[in-house]
Amino acid sequence: MSGTRYSGDFKAEAAKPVIDQGRSVREVLTQLGVSIDTLYAWVREQRMVPVTRQTDASLAAEIRRLQAELKRVTEERDILKRAAAYFAKV
Template sequence: MAIREVQMSNKRYPEEFKIEAVRQITDRGYSVADVSRRLGVTTHSLYAWIKKYDPEAPHFQQKADADAEIKRLQKELKRFTEERDILKKAAAYFASHPE
């Protein structure tokens, strides 16, 4: 009797890939088994990704809200940095050109 070894996959998938896989199940109505076969990932992985990335899950919404807040703050920081740089240049100009 031969003993068959089971290989564990140590593949790392990008977050976007995982989210799209979850969308195929939650939004498009495909079964977990079907998505598992088509994408070549285990059903166990898909269920874990659903738990983590399902848009209906409260923690996913919190992450999305946090990401949106980070983007808003980055945009605001960029604007303030540009304004500061303009004011520095103006101050330097007026300091070197008195009346």
Template sequence: MRGTRYTAEFKAEAIKQITERGHGVVEVSKRLGVSDKSLYAWLKQSQQDDLPNAKDLVALKLELQRMKAELKRTTKERDILKKAAAYFAKLSD
């Protein structure tokens, strides 16, 4: 079976059998007729694909900083509005 190309769907299903269903690599390789070396390589590749790259991490960090600043500003605005509401409620009594 040297040089056989497998579809992405086939690889994903093979990996799913190992990761989600708990079957062993050797068992899946025998059942599917694929070398266990190939399955290990596909498994390693899928784990690397799941990890965010450096650009994504930087973008996420910047977004987190922006959202923290926005939350801080919004919290201050809310506190000011609470005080104003209490003040005007006191005046109307």
């Protein structure tokens, strides 16, 4: 184990030919000089990134929707409280 640390950009660029161009891992690793296990891990990691981003985006949209619904329901509750108090006096 050499202990060399690679940047995230380097890892993404190293995995790109395998993912986008369909080149073999062995072909790419001979050009880069990294181990086969390392390159397979980078490819696996890069394939998972879009799924994670899509999941995060859908969760953020769901959170916004739920916050808007909570605001609406809270306002409705407050109106009903005031109406109940008004009619209790009458």
